[in-house]
Every structure is written in C-alpha cells, then in structure tokens.
Amino acid sequence: MVRVFLRTLTRIPSYCLSRATFSTDSSSFAIKNVTKSNFDSSLADLRRHIRDSDFVSIDLEMTGVTSSPWRESFEFDRFDIRYLKVKDSAEKFAVVQFGVCPFRWDPTKQSFIAHPHNFYIFPRQEVGDDGSSYEFLCQTSSVDFLAKYQFDFNMCVKEGISYLSRAQEDDVRLQLHSAYENEPSVSPFTAKQSKDVPLLRMADILFVERLKNKISEWRDDLLQIRNGVSRRTLEDSNDSIDQFQTIFFRTHPAIKLNGFTSRQLRLIKSIVEKSFKDLTFIRANEGSCFQQFIVYIDSKRDLELLMKEFKESRLKEAEMKIEAAIGFRHVIDLLSSEQKLIVGHNCFLDIAHICRKFVGPLPSDLEEYVALVKKNFPFIIDTKILLNANDTLQLKMKKTSTSLAKAFAVLCPHIASGVGSFGSAHTNSVAVEVQVDDMRSLNWNSGAKHEAGYDAFMTGCIFAQSCNHLGINFTSHSMLTKEVKLQSYINLLYLSWSSGDIVDLKTGNTRTESSAFNGLKIQQPKILFPNIVLIWGFPSKLKAQEIKESLTKVFGLTSVTSIFHLDKTAVFVQFSKPELVSDFLKLKSKIEKKNDAIYVLHPFSDLLEGGLTGAACYEVYKEICGSPISKPLFADQAEASLQMIPRQQKLLEKD
Incomplete structure (x- = not known):
C-alpha cells in the first residue's frame, strides 16, 4: 500500500497538555520513532496517553508471514489447522516494528487527538550467561518489501528495543533466585578451595x-x-x-x-x-x-x-538488569492492564505475535489460545470485520476492497487528502489531530510508507470514522468497550480473510462469514473433512488431473469431488464418501506390499512409482502442521513429522 497521505487536524486544548505545544502549518515533521535510546522517556508519555485514551490502535511489521508455501492458508484448512499455521508464523518470524496510536476524544473541539508511536524492536539477548541467542526467519519477499519502503534495518538491529516475555521473565527470575538460594552461605564469590596448581616451569x-x-x-x-x-x-x-x-x-x-x-x-x-x-x-x-x-x-x-x-547486592543488580531487559513488554503490559479497546486491521496474526513475543509460548489448541488472548486483551476490534459485516459501512465503502489503504482513502478522505478545513463533502466526517512531542499540525504528513506507527494511525482513523457512521456519540462519556452498537463486532477476528473464517474470542466458537468472500471466487464443492485424504511424495511429473484419473479408474468416475495442490509434492483429495478414504489407504498399502508384475499394471502404479508416496487421513494433516519441525516441501515435512507422532495416530494404511 502506498501511503503518502496528509492529515486534517484540529487544535489541542492547552489544558490537556503537560508541556507547551506548537501548532504549525508544516506537514514535514516525522512520526514519533522510539528506540532504546529514548524508550524510557517515551514510555512515560505513552503511559499517560493510553490511560487517557478512548481506544488504542496497533499495527506490526514482521520479517515474514509463512515459513513454507504449504503453510499458506488453504480452502481445505480446518479452523484448528488455520490456527496452527498462524502459530507457526508467530513462532518463527520476528516483529521489527510495533505501531501504537492512542486516540482520545476532545469534547471541547469535537475531535480526536492521536499520538502515533513507531517502536523499533529487536529480540536481543539481554540477560542470561549461557551464550545462547534468539533465532528467527526472514522471508525474502517480506524483507524486500520493507527495504522498498526504506525500513531502517541498521536502526532496528542496533537501536531496537529488546524485550522479555512474561514467561521468559519468570524463568530468568526463577533461575536467579534458585542460584542465590543454592550458593554457599559463607562465600559464594570466593572460588572453592582450589587444587594445587602444579609449578611445572x-x-x-x-x-x-x-x-x-x-x-x-x-x-x-x-x-x-x-x-x-x-x-x-x-x-x-x-x-x-x-x-x-x-x-x-x-x-x-x-x-x-x-x-x-x-x-x-x-x-x-x-x-x-x-x-x-x-x-x-x-x-x-x-x-x-x-x-x-x-x-x-x-x-x-x-x-x-x-x-x-x-550476595544481596548482586541479587538486586541482577533483578534490576532483568527489569531493564523487559523492555518493550512494558508497553504490552500497559495495554493489557488498562484494558482499553485494542483496534487492529485484519489483526489475528498481529495478536498471535503479541502473545508469543510478550506473554509466552502459544498453546497448540485453538480454544486454549482464545482463553489466553481473552485473559490478556479482553477487548479487541478488527476494522476489517467491522467494514465487511456492517451494511452501513459496506455502502460507505461502495463494496470495494477493505484493505487498509483503500478503507483509509474512502472513509477518511479529509485526513488522507490533508485538507485543513472541512467542505460540504466532509461535514459528516470526524476530525483527527496528531501530536508528536511538542509539534502538532493541521496538515501532517510523516512521509512514512508502511511504517507500523503510520498504519496504526490509519487503522484508528478508520475505526473513528466507522463509529461516526454507526451513530456512536463520542461525547456521551461512555466506554467504547460497552457501546451497544459495537458489541456484535468486538472480539471477532478473521482466522483467514480469504476464506471468511472467524473466531469469536468471547465464546471460542468459529464460523465462516460468507459475506466476506461471496462473489470473489467460483463456488466450490462443500468441503467435508472426513472425506479428505492427503497424498505426498508422488513423482513430480504427476499433475492433479492425472492423480484424479488414477483414483477414479479404481473407485468410479464420481468418487473424487475435488483435488487441490498444497505444493508440488502433495495434494488434498476429497472423495464423495468418507469410507473411500480408508479404502484407498488400505488398497495403497496392499499394492506396496505385493509389488509384483501384475500390480505394475494397476491404475495406481504411476502414483506409487518410486516407492516414496505417502498418504494419510485429514487428522494426520493436523499433526503435521502442528509439528515443530520445519521443512520447505510438504513431502519432507510429512516424513519427518510422522516419526514424532505416536504409533496409534499414524497412517491408517498400517491397519
């Protein structure tokens, strides 16, 4: 998304400022960039802004999205598997920029005041003396995208704010106190009575x-x-x-x-x-x-x-070092403790990264993950769901794309265009003014493209304007988390926008929202997971249609309803009946055991050529996706992962 936008801003009342601010017609001053050198002072200001805010919008920039092509979100993926793929992404890739933008309604000026912050963060090892360091993946397309928009990699690595998750902090403190308690009471820092050093020279x-x-x-x-x-x-x-x-x-x-x-x-x-x-x-x-x-x-x-x-002094120094190493997590703790409405745009992956990086390891079960998110961030709203689910907003969007840049341009033209005054076309628009340190402007343009802080600002503007179109009264002094008109949208997140799969964080229930993608693609046969078999490792020369033909020769012309490639080494096959899954697996096993001249003429001979073809039911696919092993090709992933799965959960063909 190209984001060269100007802002429409209104005047900040002097009584709400802790220090003098200066209004300017200039639109050139930069967004608030925060690194480790100015983190402490920025955190103090941000703490005040968040506590006074009506809502806080967020956005993240990451080093990648999918670790392998087969970890993309597919139509044949069940809800729990979609979560496992998001979990894998949050575990393997790093967050390098974190945008936080508190919005506060000013009733005297009838406008919002926004405080966009752009944090550079980097997973630096600040505590622990075991010599270990953090590792993360970089997806070339993502890194190239960041570089295209002048992302400062040197700034990130050198000046990025480090952090500890709550789980990491607990582990480090436990190790520290355990070491302290187990040290000899007399002299922990005098080395033990040493053996005689031989005087050889x-x-x-x-x-x-x-x-x-x-x-x-x-x-x-x-x-x-x-x-x-x-x-x-x-x-x-x-x-x-x-x-x-x-x-x-x-x-x-x-x-x-x-x-x-x-x-x-x-x-x-x-x-x-x-x-x-x-x-x-x-x-x-x-x-x-x-x-x-x-x-x-x-x-x-x-x-x-x-x-x-x-000993006591060293313990105190170590605890101070741990406290300093918490770093950026102080921002996350603040968002969690204040329980403000968190606003994101298509933000399920963002929330997963936040939980993984700053709370602790992600559970393998979707229901447990939902409980984890609900405990730490009880109020989240996704502007993409809001725009797609509400008829009024759909009309305002003219049923166009709900991408962040498009939504910002359509719903907030008075901000995107940088017009300093409202004409008749913008009489029903919400004014938003931006303050960065001591500067504020009526025509702000940070000059930043694809910066997390800027995207967070755009997300907040979209939400504010959406609330305005829904008839929400900002001057009523009621909390947005309790606003009746928002209750049907709060805590709904897209597991996958392309499929319309939604998870309700309030209940843990999942559903598919057809309105999110109707008309965007050709209607496909209904997906029946018990009817699906997974096949991998077949000769690379075989295409989906050829595999389908070999199966229908055995089980009938109508036996296969659809077939879909995960990557060049694997396919999903959906049979017309669930019993055909076990029939296929048993027949495959039987053919491989016989392996005589007669079976060379079998329709499956091309599919099984080479002896490396594997197959399994859909539940094994979940086990493979949940494996900590990471291979770029699905066939390699499957073979490596199945060695870790308990024998009773392995392929049905072993029966």
Whole structure:
C-alpha cells in the first residue's frame, strides 16, 4: 500500500497538555520513532496517553508471514489447522516494528487527538550467561518489501528495543533466585578451595615467589597503617603498572588484580589460600566482565557478613538488569492492564505475535489460545470485520476492497487528502489531530510508507470514522468497550480473510462469514473433512488431473469431488464418501506390499512409482502442521513429522 497521505487536524486544548505545544502549518515533521535510546522517556508519555485514551490502535511489521508455501492458508484448512499455521508464523518470524496510536476524544473541539508511536524492536539477548541467542526467519519477499519502503534495518538491529516475555521473565527470575538460594552461605564469590596448581616451569616458581612477597608486603603495610605505625596510605602500595590496584571492596581494603592471565590468577588464588588466613580471593562480576580481588578480612564472621552483603547486592543488580531487559513488554503490559479497546486491521496474526513475543509460548489448541488472548486483551476490534459485516459501512465503502489503504482513502478522505478545513463533502466526517512531542499540525504528513506507527494511525482513523457512521456519540462519556452498537463486532477476528473464517474470542466458537468472500471466487464443492485424504511424495511429473484419473479408474468416475495442490509434492483429495478414504489407504498399502508384475499394471502404479508416496487421513494433516519441525516441501515435512507422532495416530494404511 502506498501511503503518502496528509492529515486534517484540529487544535489541542492547552489544558490537556503537560508541556507547551506548537501548532504549525508544516506537514514535514516525522512520526514519533522510539528506540532504546529514548524508550524510557517515551514510555512515560505513552503511559499517560493510553490511560487517557478512548481506544488504542496497533499495527506490526514482521520479517515474514509463512515459513513454507504449504503453510499458506488453504480452502481445505480446518479452523484448528488455520490456527496452527498462524502459530507457526508467530513462532518463527520476528516483529521489527510495533505501531501504537492512542486516540482520545476532545469534547471541547469535537475531535480526536492521536499520538502515533513507531517502536523499533529487536529480540536481543539481554540477560542470561549461557551464550545462547534468539533465532528467527526472514522471508525474502517480506524483507524486500520493507527495504522498498526504506525500513531502517541498521536502526532496528542496533537501536531496537529488546524485550522479555512474561514467561521468559519468570524463568530468568526463577533461575536467579534458585542460584542465590543454592550458593554457599559463607562465600559464594570466593572460588572453592582450589587444587594445587602444579609449578611445572621455572617462570611459575619465580612468579609465585614474587607475588607472595608482593602480597605479604601489601598486607604488612595495611596492618601498619591500621595500627598507626606507618604514615603511608594504601594508595602508596599501588605498583607502577597498576597490576596491583589498592581499593576498598565493600568497605574492606582490597587489591584489584589487573592484567593477569587465567593461569596466573589460579596461582595467585592458590597463594592466598595457602599463605594468608586473613585474606580471601574473590571473583566478582563487575558490569559486563568478571574481576578478581584479594580482600582483607578480620575474621570468619567478617567474611560471612561481607559475602552476605555482596550476595544481596548482586541479587538486586541482577533483578534490576532483568527489569531493564523487559523492555518493550512494558508497553504490552500497559495495554493489557488498562484494558482499553485494542483496534487492529485484519489483526489475528498481529495478536498471535503479541502473545508469543510478550506473554509466552502459544498453546497448540485453538480454544486454549482464545482463553489466553481473552485473559490478556479482553477487548479487541478488527476494522476489517467491522467494514465487511456492517451494511452501513459496506455502502460507505461502495463494496470495494477493505484493505487498509483503500478503507483509509474512502472513509477518511479529509485526513488522507490533508485538507485543513472541512467542505460540504466532509461535514459528516470526524476530525483527527496528531501530536508528536511538542509539534502538532493541521496538515501532517510523516512521509512514512508502511511504517507500523503510520498504519496504526490509519487503522484508528478508520475505526473513528466507522463509529461516526454507526451513530456512536463520542461525547456521551461512555466506554467504547460497552457501546451497544459495537458489541456484535468486538472480539471477532478473521482466522483467514480469504476464506471468511472467524473466531469469536468471547465464546471460542468459529464460523465462516460468507459475506466476506461471496462473489470473489467460483463456488466450490462443500468441503467435508472426513472425506479428505492427503497424498505426498508422488513423482513430480504427476499433475492433479492425472492423480484424479488414477483414483477414479479404481473407485468410479464420481468418487473424487475435488483435488487441490498444497505444493508440488502433495495434494488434498476429497472423495464423495468418507469410507473411500480408508479404502484407498488400505488398497495403497496392499499394492506396496505385493509389488509384483501384475500390480505394475494397476491404475495406481504411476502414483506409487518410486516407492516414496505417502498418504494419510485429514487428522494426520493436523499433526503435521502442528509439528515443530520445519521443512520447505510438504513431502519432507510429512516424513519427518510422522516419526514424532505416536504409533496409534499414524497412517491408517498400517491397519
């Protein structure tokens, strides 16, 4: 969608601003881009805007949509399988931009105030020391599309805001507290009593003697200073090359060891343990690296207190690091806790990404997923469903495409055209003004194309104008989530727009909305899932019509009602009767076992040529789609996935 649009805006009342704002006729200032460098300050402003808002529109930009051609949404896909394909997409691809746009109705000006935010996010590993990192797929068409519209990949990777899901946060905190509780009570940061480091080289012997003298000299100086015998200071004990740096470690005199090799540090540790009862060797995490210290202690009790204090301090620092790593999820938590009406456009995949990235792993069952969404986001409205399901809005749209760009141009021409004043053609239009930091404009044009923040703004404008056409009174002070005229549309999402499959988040029920796609395609035979068999791995030279002919030669001319390619390696076949599925699977198995000269003449011989042809009933297709394995060709996916399926759920041909 090409989005070079201007905005019609109205004046923001001064009483609703926390700081001075400046009206401008310029339309060139940019959308609010948020990265990790300005996230904290932007979050504080966004928190206020969301709490004051009537609704919040969202939009996401991702690195891809389908991991394989066969994971596209097909006409033969059942509701639960459509969900599994969306689940796979949300698990495999990354969200790189997140648009959030709170809208607040201003009764004094009879207009909405919009605050579009464009967040760059990136799944950076901020906590954990296991060396692991996140992985995600990139679909070339999606990345090429982003690049076409000047998406800043460097900004995303370098400055993108990282995040932890709630499940990840729980896991990290559990690991942290488990490690804290299991650490020795005396000295968790002093390394355990080490084995003797063998002195195999003359250099080691000389090093040990030199360091022993150096440490002894430092200790003697320390005791003399403490006893008032010497007028020297601890800093006087520092050496010229700063390998021995005298500091205070938690109020205790200490040596900070710099520039030693790992072997030398082991030797120093051994020296301290063997030769100095009132010194302890400590390895502590300072910032992003570990640092070694030799610390003076008065007694064992003194050591215990030191280590207790240090443990608690390190725990607090780790918890602060986890809190910082939560990152962008603070925005999602805010949307969830405020329970505002969330507005999206064809947003089932968007919501799945939000739940996967910021809540936790997605369940395999559609009903469980619906419960998860309902718990975290109780009020969602999809503008695409709203436009397709309401007769008034269909007339306003002139029954044209309900794509985001088209709907914005048709329903919000006064905003899309950037006209600063309303003519007679726009007398029944809702005014929307945009504020970005201290700037606002009557003719705003961010210059952004296919940015999540801009798309979120367009989505919100479409919803506001739709509500206006439905006769909703914005000045009534009633919550939109309780608006009677919206109740039949709230929490309805398209599982698949192309098929018209809808899931009701209130009840978990699913249905097919024929009005969404009537007239868009030729009427197909009714899909009967018990009648469907899945065939894969056949010779690539075979086409759907040839496969159909081989089947009808055996089971009759009317036995096959339809056949459909998943990809070049697999087809769906719908028989006229459900019993023909098991008949086919049993006959296939029988032919493959015989494999004699007579069966070479069988009509199935071309289909089974090569011995790699597999087949299964429709329920096995669900198992294959739900497998964590990911192969580009369905035949490979099926063979790999079936090895993981329990034997009793495998192919009926084994009967």
